[in-house]
Amino acid sequence: MPNFVKKIDHIALVVDDIDEALAFWRDALGLPLSHMEDVPSEHSLVAFLPAKESEVELVEPTDEDSGVARFLRKRGPGMHHICFEVYDIEETMAHLRSQGIQLINEEPEIGTGGKKIAFIHPKSTKGVLVELYELTGEEPNIRLARARELAEQVRTSSQNAAASVRAAVSDYVRRLRNGDKNEED
Secondary structure (H helix, E strand, O other): OOOOEEEEEEEEEEOOOHHHHHHHHHHHOOOOOOEEEEEHHHOEEEEEEEEOOEEEEEEEEOOOOOHHHHHHHHHOOEEEEEEEEEOOHHHHHHHHHHOOOOEOOOOOEEOHHHOEEEEEOHHHOOOOOEEEEEOOOOHHHHHHHHHHHHHHHHHHHHHHHHHHHHHHHHHHHHHHHOOOOOOOO
């Protein structure tokens, strides 16, 4: 019997608030947070917490109409899927099709970090959504680009917040200098 699976790569958990979830997974349980990624194709923000050879991924939807958001509304926070790294995703998918297994994806897609991914429908697995993935050579470059994009978003948000504070302080000082005591602080 052929073996297509290298290892369990990660378990993905859907959460409604990543910061609240990190209070348990990182702060209480002690799993380190390696990084976070905005994944526009999945309309989600993902926190990656390595655990030796595997990871726990916390997935928060960023769009109320996304599949992850629908899953969260229907089932609440909890396990979303288990992911297996495979040697050859196309070969694995062909074998599964030949076994009558229902795949969600007809062809592999490019997922977080540039991995080739595909999902197996829970109807074929007795209720568990299963992700398959194969590493590609582009993964390090894509992860770096996404990390830079997220850092830029944080930097821009911080600059906007700082500008708002400066404007409020300037306005307050101007009102004090003008002796305008009738306005509320």
